[in-house]
Amino acid sequence: MNTPSTNFLEGTTMAVAATTSTTIASSSAANLTSISEKLSTTTPAPTTTTTLPPYNHACDDFDKYLLANPTVTMPSSGDGSMETSICGRKYYVSKATASRNDAALRCKSLKMALLTLTSFEEMDCLFNFKSATYWTSGSKEDPIYKGEKYKWCSTGFEVSSNLISSERFWSTPNATSDNELERCLAFTKSGQNNGFSLKICTDLLPYICQYTVDCPKTCNKNNSLFDANGNIIKKSSYGLWFSIGNFTYLLGNKPLNWFDNYQRCCALGMETLNVGSLSEQNMLTAFSLTFNKDNWTANFNYWTSGTQKGAPVGNFSWCDPGGPKPLVSSLIWQRGQPDNLGGNESCVHFRFVLNNTGAILSDRNCTNKYIYACKGPLTTTPKPCKASCIASACTRNPNLFVGLELRGKLDGGTKQCLSKIVAKNEDATGDWWLSGTDLNCESNFHWCSIDRGFVSSEVAWKSGHPKVGFDCVYLEARNGSMLLATDNCDEKKKFLCEVRKKGTSGIAMQRECAETWDISPEEIDLLLNVLAFSTANITQNLKCFLKCIGVEVGMIGFGDLNAIATLRNIELVSMEDPVKMERGFVAYDECSGKKSNDECVTAFETYKCGMDKEPNIVNEIVTKNAGNNTVLVPPVPCIPVPRTCWMEEMLPCVADETLIAEFKSTGHTSIGKATAFGPSLNQTAFVSNASSNIGYNVAFAYTYCCSLNMKLLEPETFNDWYLPFGKYAIGGYLYSPLAGTRSISPSQDVWCSNGKPVPEALFEDRWRNNNIKIYCQSTFLVYPLHTDEIWVVSVPGADIPKGMIKQMSNSSATYYLAEQPGKIVGIFFCVPK
Numbered sequence: 001m002n003t004p005s006t007n008f009l010e011g012t013t014m015a016v017a018a019t020t021s022t023t024i025a026s027s028s029a030a031n032l033t034s035i036s037e038k039l040s041t042t043t044p045a046p047t048t049t050t051t052l053p054p055y056n057h058a059c060d061d062f063d064k065y066l067l068a069n070p071t072v073t074m075p076s077s078g079d080g081s082m083e084t085s086i087c088g089r090k091y092y093v094s095k096a097t098a099s100r101n102d103a104a105l106r107c108k109s110l111k112m113a114l115l116t117l118t119s120f121e122e123m124d125c126l127f128n129f130k131s132a133t134y135w136t137s138g139s140k141e142d143p144i145y146k147g148e149k150y151k152w153c154s155t156g157f158e159v160s161s162n163l164i165s166s167e168r169f170w171s172t173p174n175a176t177s178d179n180e181l182e183r184c185l186a187f188t189k190s191g192q193n194n195g196f197s198l199k200i201c202t203d204l205l206p207y208i209c210q211y212t213v214d215c216p217k218t219c220n221k222n223n224s225l226f227d228a229n230g231n232i233i234k235k236s237s238y239g240l241w242f243s244i245g246n247f248t249y250l251l252g253n254k255p256l257n258w259f260d261n262y263q264r265c266c267a268l269g270m271e272t273l274n275v276g277s278l279s280e281q282n283m284l285t286a287f288s289l290t291f292n293k294d295n296w297t298a299n300f301n302y303w304t305s306g307t308q309k310g311a312p313v314g315n316f317s318w319c320d321p322g323g324p325k326p327l328v329s330s331l332i333w334q335r336g337q338p339d340n341l342g343g344n345e346s347c348v349h350f351r352f353v354l355n356n357t358g359a360i361l362s363d364r365n366c367t368n369k370y371i372y373a374c375k376g377p378l379t380t381t382p383k384p385c386k387a388s389c390i391a392s393a394c395t396r397n398p399n400l401f402v403g404l405e406l407r408g409k410l411d412g413g414t415k416q417c418l419s420k421i422v423a424k425n426e427d428a429t430g431d432w433w434l435s436g437t438d439l440n441c442e443s444n445f446h447w448c449s450i451d452r453g454f455v456s457s458e459v460a461w462k463s464g465h466p467k468v469g470f471d472c473v474y475l476e477a478r479n480g481s482m483l484l485a486t487d488n489c490d491e492k493k494k495f496l497c498e499v500r501k502k503g504t505s506g507i508a509m510q511r512e513c514a515e516t517w518d519i520s521p522e523e524i525d526l527l528l529n530v531l532a533f534s535t536a537n538i539t540q541n542l543k544c545f546l547k548c549i550g551v552e553v554g555m556i557g558f559g560d561l562n563a564i565a566t567l568r569n570i571e572l573v574s575m576e577d578p579v580k581m582e583r584g585f586v587a588y589d590e591c592s593g594k595k596s597n598d599e600c601v602t603a604f605e606t607y608k609c610g611m612d613k614e615p616n617i618v619n620e621i622v623t624k625n626a627g628n629n630t631v632l633v634p635p636v637p638c639i640p641v642p643r644t645c646w647m648e649e650m651l652p653c654v655a656d657e658t659l660i661a662e663f664k665s666t667g668h669t670s671i672g673k674a675t676a677f678g679p680s681l682n683q684t685a686f687v688s689n690a691s692s693n694i695g696y697n698v699a700f701a702y703t704y705c706c707s708l709n710m711k712l713l714e715p716e717t718f719n720d721w722y723l724p725f726g727k728y729a730i731g732g733y734l735y736s737p738l739a740g741t742r743s744i745s746p747s748q749d750v751w752c753s754n755g756k757p758v759p760e761a762l763f764e765d766r767w768r769n770n771n772i773k774i775y776c777q778s779t780f781l782v783y784p785l786h787t788d789e790i791w792v793v794s795v796p797g798a799d800i801p802k803g804m805i806k807q808m809s810n811s812s813a814t815y816y817l818a819e820q821p822g823k824i825v826g827i828f829f830c831v832p833k
Helices: 021-040 060-068 100-109 120-128 258-267 278-288 412-424 505-516 521-527 530-535 540-552 563-572 578-591 599-613 615-625 646-650 657-666 698-707 800-809
Strands: 003-006 013-016 080-084 090-094 132-140 150-152 182-189 195-200 208-210 240-244 247-256 301-307 317-320 323-326 347-353 358-364 370-377 430-437 472-478 481-487 672-677 683-688 710-712 735-737 741-745 748-751 780-784 791-793 829-832
Touching: 060 100, 090 100, 100 132, 100 208, 120 182, 120 323, 132 195, 132 208, 240 278, 247 258, 247 301, 247 563, 247 578, 258 301, 258 370, 278 347, 278 358, 430 481, 505 521, 505 540, 521 530, 521 540, 530 599, 540 599, 563 578, 563 615, 578 599, 578 615, 599 615, 646 698, 646 800, 672 829, 683 698, 698 710, 698 735, 698 800, 698 829
Parallel strands: 301 370
Antiparallel strands: 003 013, 080 090, 090 208, 132 150, 132 182, 182 195, 240 247, 247 370, 301 317, 301 347, 317 323, 347 358, 430 472, 472 481, 672 683, 683 829, 710 829, 735 780, 741 748, 780 791
């Protein structure tokens, strides 16, 4: 009769049915007798074939018995009790005896499973239990078909061959048996002789039940990922590898859910990351504490194989290939963890915290995406070679004018930038040493100054190069062509150095990329405006600007997205917000597959996808990388901006016959009039109207003079100045722009029209005989009407060529030329060619 009683395990009321172990055991004995009869029955073999008798897999009878008895009476309070092992795990230890299958059924009634011991550490954890021989769920495979194989029937995993082959596994040297009926594994706890032995499955023994978790039942290695020697093909493409103690670890480069993480590691012939002991966790902590957030090149958040799925809350186990293995109680969890937040956090997450906290665990939802991580036996596969760079530190010599760094990398943007320099500076042609080399690592070229390998898609070699035996890389600059070549490192060549401009590293990097690809501040702002960006027509240069930024911050490398660096940026802006991090990882998963033959397009499509999916996270990443970090101070105050013939090269110079006729017949135009010019005042020049409110756009002045078939002032002697300027003074400073000049050195300009030097004697005192006439911003030359000398002026904060031409495109004729105390005024003169 069924009577209610209090369940001593859970503290709840359940129905308990009276039964005896012998009744159930008789059914189990009948099954084993049937098996025995099959094994002892022989059939005369035919002359040509042999038929194997029927066989049972190790757990056939175990599984069938549990299925045939879906309900069973729970053990009474006197049959056993809950015990805690020295490792902090809870077990049910029986006093009553039962057959092996009946024991499994009784564990099932307790919502537990018959004991499995998958490691010697687990065996040692039972040290404090009463000495006895207990049933486990281990079974030996039918010898007629399978031979010496064992399986844990509670979990479905094979018993590790490493355990079976060890003397320590067995209670005595002769614990195994040739008796075909002795197929069930029992664990003997007896002082120093703990171990397993084979018993007849119908023997009546006490038993131990444990909580177990639902681990994946398959773990298949993907042989297509390995070469003929058993080595992983393209090993480095899976993430970062390192070895500590007796293990080799892989910190992956892709976010996966918990189950996919498990399968990924299986495919690579490894286990999912697990932390078998406190000492192992301490070694991982010690490893991480040698880094900080600036030099840590891995990610921070990884999955482990730990789970409590299928077990009561708090009973976590590692899902090893050999079956569940309980977590040791001494492992360090994040404060407040595990908390099973929301009742659905069943899997164990691993995090590197780069402070004294180190490596810690927490519980998370198994469907969340974190970076996959794997673990395996210590391996010593050879590392790929890396070119040898100069070992000495790169240190500025304060006695020299500059202390820069040998030029590293030559991507599309850099080539474009250098091409402009070569086109405008004859001295820039020639052969220039760079920081590239393959010294001691044939054909594996490396940029020493930035510690990166060459990106093949961005490297243009000179025909016949690189040459074997010539290990150092130089740049051959000829007529706008930029090609790499190799030579003997001892050869004498010019060398090309670079330095980042003053500013925070992020801002300086942004400015460089913007200048390289001719991007305005307005276009940069567009990138962070979600609504405007989604509908804007994005230019190719802006796409390449995005790629340039991605390369500089390490998020783009080797032609595509750098997974680890990109994921790390997501982590850094969402570290304490798991939900936000999950959204970022999901967005990465969706956007990281964008590919194009044009790497600028790939960068743009990836960025656009990120802005569509998670604009706030993308904006935070951009802000972080352009943020208030250490200010870089170059060894020179700035990079001087030489004057160029930008007007002559970029603006049309076309005569307007209608305007010329009007000027000749009337002596004036809508914006100016004729004036006498020359020492004898016998020539005619044009002078614009003067204003106290505006100045003229220099580009406009140039093209207007061209329209009159004239030119801006281009004096070669003091006589060329002779104009009645005084009559045009209106109470302020008047500046007349001069014709275009080109700086051929920091101290010398030539006129763009004829290449003749601008006379030194014509400059005002502060610039006369001064070695430096170019500055940190763009400048042009003017003639102030209140003096008889040339001045060098700039528009504060402006790029003069770009600003002038942009205003011209907007049909604006005016522009403030320079600022002096008092008035801002402007005027220009055109003289005969």
